[in-house]
Amino acid sequence: xxxxxxxxxxxxxxxxxxxxxxxxxxxxQLLNGLGIVGxxxxxxxxxxxxxxxxxxxxLAHGEFIMLGAYTTxxxxxxxxxxxxxxxxxxxxxxxxIGAIVERTIIRRLYGRPLExxxxxxxxxxxxxxxxxxxxxxxxxxxxxxxxxxxxxxLFQAGDQVVQISIYRLFIIFMALLLLALTxxxxxRTALGREVRAVTQNRDMAKCLGVNxxxxxxxxxxxxxxxxxxxxxxxxxxxxxxxPMGQDYLVDAWMTVVTGGVDKLIGVxxxxxxxxxSNAAIAYFLNDPTARVIVLAAVIVLIRYRPxxxxxxxxxx
Amino acid sequence: MxxxxxxxRQATNVPKRLVAISAILLLILCIFPFVAGDFQTNLMxxxxxxxxxxxxxxxxxxFTGILSFAHGVFFTLGGYAMAYYLKLNLSASANTYGVALPxxxxxxxxxxxxxFIAPLQIFPIAAxxxxxxxxxxxxxxxxxxxxxxxxxxxxxxxxxxxxxxxxTFFVSQQAFTGGTNGITDVSKLSFFGIVVPxxxxxxxxxxxxxxxxxxxxxxxxxxxxxxxxxxxxNEQRISYLGYDVASFKIFxxxxxxxxxxxxxxxxxxxxxxxxPVYLAVAFGTQIVIWVAVGGRGTLFGPVIAAILLxxxxxxxxxxxxxxxxxxxxxxLTVVLFLPNGLxxxxxxxxxxxxxxxxxxxxxxxxxxFVRVSLLDWYSPLVRLxxxxxxxx
Numbered sequence: 001x002x003x004x005x006x007x008x009x010x011x012x013x014x015x016x017x018x019x020x021x022x023x024x025x026x027x028x029q030l031l032n033g034l035g036i037v038g039x040x041x042x043x044x045x046x047x048x049x050x051x052x053x054x055x056x057x058x059l060a061h062g063e064f065i066m067l068g069a070y071t072t073x074x075x076x077x078x079x080x081x082x083x084x085x086x087x088x089x090x091x092x093x094x095x096x097i098g099a100i101v102e103r104t105i106i107r108r109l110y111g112r113p114l115e116x117x118x119x120x121x122x123x124x125x126x127x128x129x130x131x132x133x134x135x136x137x138x139x140x141x142x143x144x145x146x147x148x149x150x151x152x153x154l155f156q157a158g159d160q161v162v163q164i165s166i167y168r169l170f171i172i173f174m175a176l177l178l179l180a181l182t183x184x185x186x187x188r189t190a191l192g193r194e195v196r197a198v199t200q201n202r203d204m205a206k207c208l209g210v211n212x213x214x215x216x217x218x219x220x221x222x223x224x225x226x227x228x229x230x231x232x233x234x235x236x237x238x239x240x241x242x243p244m245g246q247d248y249l250v251d252a253w254m255t256v257v258t259g260g261v262d263k264l265i266g267v268x269x270x271x272x273x274x275x276x277s278n279a280a281i282a283y284f285l286n287d288p289t290a291r292v293i294v295l296a297a298v299i300v301l302i303r304y305r306p307x308x309x310x311x312x313x314x315x316x
Numbered sequence: 317m318x319x320x321x322x323x324x325r326q327a328t329n330v331p332k333r334l335v336a337i338s339a340i341l342l343l344i345l346c347i348f349p350f351v352a353g354d355f356q357t358n359l360m361x362x363x364x365x366x367x368x369x370x371x372x373x374x375x376x377x378x379f380t381g382i383l384s385f386a387h388g389v390f391f392t393l394g395g396y397a398m399a400y401y402l403k404l405n406l407s408a409s410a411n412t413y414g415v416a417l418p419x420x421x422x423x424x425x426x427x428x429x430x431x432f433i434a435p436l437q438i439f440p441i442a443a444x445x446x447x448x449x450x451x452x453x454x455x456x457x458x459x460x461x462x463x464x465x466x467x468x469x470x471x472x473x474x475x476x477x478x479x480x481x482x483x484t485f486f487v488s489q490q491a492f493t494g495g496t497n498g499i500t501d502v503s504k505l506s507f508f509g510i511v512v513p514x515x516x517x518x519x520x521x522x523x524x525x526x527x528x529x530x531x532x533x534x535x536x537x538x539x540x541x542x543x544x545x546x547x548x549x550n551e552q553r554i555s556y557l558g559y560d561v562a563s564f565k566i567f568x569x570x571x572x573x574x575x576x577x578x579x580x581x582x583x584x585x586x587x588x589x590x591x592p593v594y595l596a597v598a599f600g601t602q603i604v605i606w607v608a609v610g611g612r613g614t615l616f617g618p619v620i621a622a623i624l625l626x627x628x629x630x631x632x633x634x635x636x637x638x639x640x641x642x643x644x645x646x647x648l649t650v651v652l653f654l655p656n657g658l659x660x661x662x663x664x665x666x667x668x669x670x671x672x673x674x675x676x677x678x679x680x681x682x683x684x685f686v687r688v689s690l691l692d693w694y695s696p697l698v699r700l701x702x703x704x705x706x707x708x
Binding site: 057105108109113114115117118119121122123124125126128129130132133246249250253254257286288289291292295296298299302303304306 | 383460461464465466467468469470472473474476477478480481482484485487488597598601604605608638640641642643644645646647648651652655
């Protein structure tokens with residue numbers, strides 16, 4: 001395997017179209033990377049809630065993203081709704097499904113992380129199957145509204161252009177907005193205080209009169225709702241199809257694990273690190289190789305710091 | 317070398333009931349090809365291989381408590397080693413372009429065989445690579461992750477990442493791996509000039525299944541297996557007793573990867589192709605589903621589950637396309653209502669993989685009831701030989 005890897009890296013280095021380093025192209029690539037950061041942040045945020053706060057290994061996270069995308073598709077094709085207007089609906093719909101799932105499945109498996117993992121995998125297959133039954137496996141397309149399409153030129157000199165697509169800016173803006181909102185909910189409201197109390201000491205919180213059942217349900221539903229919003233925002237980037245969630249699952253997990261789940265800011269850092277290093281490496285080599293290298297780096301990182309980069313080391 | 321304070325009934329007392337049932341099942345599978353058609357025989361051989369794969373995962377998950385999504389990777393690595401051998405052994409005229417170079421390499425503009433693939437033309441090397449490649453890879457990973465504080469869930473996430481990364485890697489290296497299509501149109505299995513017929517392949521697979529099942533049963537019933545079970549139950553306590561937990565984990569992890577690799581190698585001549593589909597997370601979870609449905613730590617359960625689910629899929633596929641939905645429902649039902657899998661439905665006397673512990677005599681320390689070193693996993697063999705020679 002190592003021999004294979006080395007051989008292919010040498011091979012790639014020789015064969016990659018290297019016309020030398022171009023600052024303009026590299027800047028463009030980094031701006032593209034910003035779009036990846038936005039997607040990672042959006043998809044990772046929901047996981048940071050369900051995994052970070054509740055310690056649930058949710059392998060059906062990708063399917064909640066997919067459900068959000070389908071909500072947008074339905075609303076857009078039936079009511080001709082603007083993409084931005086569908087965001088609250090997809091949040092509510094996926095949160096509702098999330099609440100039902102928590103009530104019926106997750107609740108039975110608290111304290112058994114590996115069982116939860118299996119159950120959510122089963123759930124993800126079921127959701128995919130049901131969506132496929134209703135909408136068939138055909139690819140669906142969602143249109144982004146006209147005011148967030150096109151490119152924004154930052155710098156132009158002759159035929160050399162530095163530009164960023166407005167949709168990418170929109171994605172990262174949405175992601176940051178949701179991050180701020182989640183931070184506010186978690187650290188500045190009464191409900192957020194209860195959530196943190198349950199995370200830190202469930203029994204004590206219960207003794208003090210916190211309705212832990214309700215808190216669990218609300219937290220899981222909120223995490224799923226965030227995934228739904230991510231699905232809506234992503235839906236117009238690529239086609240909408242039942243297996244689309246799978247593409248985001250592993251990357252979202254890597255984001256969450258890299259940053260650590262102790263602080264919400266870890267997710268931002270994780271998304272930024274993975275997204276930008278992916279873009280930078282892809283500029284010098286190519287996309288698949290960048291992905292392989294970044295994943296390998298994350299594996300090494302988990303090995304040495306399983307609690308993530310941005311977690312203060314605790315003595316246990 | 318061994319000091320057993322509490323009495324553990326050892327594998328030397330092979331239960332007669334187990335032997336009888338296995339013999340009957342083996343007999344049925346032996347005459348199966350003559351009763352069922354070619355299609356069913358092929359399907360059964362494939363399902364037996366999936367069963368072996370599930371057993372290899374059961375060794376690490378059911379007995380040691382390491383949930384891995386990467387066993388599809390080990391399977392596929394073994395598969396690719398065999399696929400290169402079979403592809404390179406096509407005669408030049410059988411190849412699409414009439415040259416000795418495999419077709420996918422010609423498409424991608426390779427002029428000659430890469431040096432790291434060339435040795436696989438020789439059967440012994442390919443056969444060794446089929447085991448050594450996945451086992452070596454697993455050893456490196458195992459050494460890397462088990463000698464650290466990484467635990468449970470994070471190991472599972474690492475295996476997810478490995479599976480995902482290797483899929484991307486194999487798809488991107490078209491010239492060497494055939495990309496998304498993988499290696500197709502391989503020759504029939506042949507070595508040293510003997511071409512193995514399809515029926516022969518079935519019996520090779522059946523023999524290997526028997527070997528793996530018997531070997532795993534013996535291993536898990538030995539003192540070594542007892543340690544594995546204790547690692548699953550309470551890793552910290554077993555390390556306080558002085559065992560090097562990591563080396564036990566690495567050993568069983570590498571062993572199971574080797575078994576998975578052989579299964580992959582046998583899968584290629586049967587399936588006639590191998591592709592990154594088997595590397596992907598979806599196939600990795602398929603294996604997990606077999607083990608979960610069959611029952612963790614039961615060895616026979618996963619094989620039965622793989623065969624049952626495979627046959628079910630075969631019959632359902634003709635009626636409906638929504639097989640995956642059914643699998644999902646089965647998995648959910650099993651996890652929620654039958655956490656120990658299908659095997660737990662059997663009466664207790666037919667669950668052979670549980671260790672029957674005899675009462676520990678009073679006065680002995682229960683904490684360290686078995687003291688074994690890693691080298692000791694052959695001591696049941698010694699005892700078996702002794703019992704055969706009547707020197708117990």
